[in-house]
Amino acid sequence: xxxxxxxxxxxxxxxxxxxxxxxxxxxxxxxxxxxxxxxxxxxxxxxxxxxxxxxxxxxxxxxxxxxxxxxxxxxxxxxxxxxxxxxxxxxxxxxxxxxxxxxxxxxxxxxxxxxxxxxxxxxxxxxxxxxxxxxxxxxxxxxxxxxxxxxxxxxxxxxxxxxxxx
Amino acid sequence: xxxxxxxxxxxxxxxxxxxxxxxxxxxxxxxxxxxxxxxxxxxxxxxxxxxxxxxxxxxxxxxxxxxxxxxxxxxxxxxxxxxxxxxxxxxxxxxxxxxxxxxxxxxxxxxxxxxxxxxxxxxxxxxxxxxxxxxxxxxxxxxxxxxxxxxxxxxxxxxxxxxxxx
Numbered sequence: 001x002x003x004x005x006x007x008x009x010x011x012x013x014x015x016x017x018x019x020x021x022x023x024x025x026x027x028x029x030x031x032x033x034x035x036x037x038x039x040x041x042x043x044x045x046x047x048x049x050x051x052x053x054x055x056x057x058x059x060x061x062x063x064x065x066x067x068x069x070x071x072x073x074x075x076x077x078x079x080x081x082x083x084x085x086x087x088x089x090x091x092x093x094x095x096x097x098x099x100x101x102x103x104x105x106x107x108x109x110x111x112x113x114x115x116x117x118x119x120x121x122x123x124x125x126x127x128x129x130x131x132x133x134x135x136x137x138x139x140x141x142x143x144x145x146x147x148x149x150x151x152x153x154x155x156x157x158x159x160x161x162x163x164x165x166x
Numbered sequence: 167x168x169x170x171x172x173x174x175x176x177x178x179x180x181x182x183x184x185x186x187x188x189x190x191x192x193x194x195x196x197x198x199x200x201x202x203x204x205x206x207x208x209x210x211x212x213x214x215x216x217x218x219x220x221x222x223x224x225x226x227x228x229x230x231x232x233x234x235x236x237x238x239x240x241x242x243x244x245x246x247x248x249x250x251x252x253x254x255x256x257x258x259x260x261x262x263x264x265x266x267x268x269x270x271x272x273x274x275x276x277x278x279x280x281x282x283x284x285x286x287x288x289x290x291x292x293x294x295x296x297x298x299x300x301x302x303x304x305x306x307x308x309x310x311x312x313x314x315x316x317x318x319x320x321x322x323x324x325x326x327x328x329x330x331x332x
Contacts, residue, residue, distance in 0.1 A: 037260070045261040058264045071260075089257055094203070094237075095211040095272055098224045103269065106261055131332050141305065141325045155328035159307045162321035166297050 028071035044108040083113040088126040102130030104140035194237035210274040249279040254292040268296030270306035289319045
């Protein structure tokens with residue numbers, strides 16, 4: 001999927017950051033429903049268009065989690081459209097002295113915007129958020145084809161993901 | 167790890183359920199700190215003993231998540247000690263019409279209590295909680311050695327888990 005052209009330094013913090021190449025990486029906003037958010041997610045997994053009401057309700061639920069949940073998006077300045085998205089959910093555990101774990105979820109880069117390092121920059125921002133929140137690790141699940149991309153982002157293969165679908 | 171002797175029917179619901187063989191599977195309680203909870207978790211991952219204060223604080227944080235988080239434990243009637251534990255965290259997504267995903271976490275069975283089907287019963291209870299909460303799937307990460315155990319619980323191998331440790 002991702003073929004970043006060159007390593008990009010991690011960008012810390014969750015605020016908006018100009019990418020320097022026409023993209024801004026920033027937290028998801030309510031206005032993003034009309035900037036192609038669902039169409040972008042549909043490139044990752046079945047994501048029918050959401051109603052304004054459904055989007056706002058889920059947005060509010062996630063906002064209530066505070067720093068334990070963050071969705072970042074990349075917006076293209078020239079078009080005002082979203083070209084990448086990803087999320088991190090912080091899990092509170094009892095193991096490791098009530099440790100925290102970041103779960104990286106739903107990372108997607110628009111097919112037309114791949115190969116520019118956007119995905120890596122977005123992932124590194126999400127990882128930095130988890131680090132700042134005090135997580136001892138960040139984990140993710142991906143297909144075998146994406147192992148190389150996440151290795152470039154600093155991840156190592158650890159275990160097997162299993163699933164049970166209802 | 168687990169070598170259940172025979173298939174055990176799933177037990178629905180999150181309330182206490184007599185296991186019929188001297189074990190009760192029920193939600194974690196505040197009194198469980200003195201019933202070997204940390205010692206049990208230490209068989210899974212480094213888990214130094216928690217102070218009463220730290221345990222209560224994390225317990226309250228998780229309780230505030232309501233049905234989006236559940237820790238189940240198995241208690242042995244003869245000893246009042248915990249012999250198994252596991253958790254499920256419900257993640258709220260935007261994909262799949264604001265779908266919900268259950269993350270199965272920190273499943274452990276006391277070394278002396280393995281081979282009695284306790285682990286499978288506990289996992290099936292956690293899965294049923296996620297199903298009742300409306301999740302479209304439950305996922306977990308495990309070592310290759312545990313794939314057979316989770317296959318018996320109804321899981322299939324899906325992807326690769328990667329991790330980044332701070």
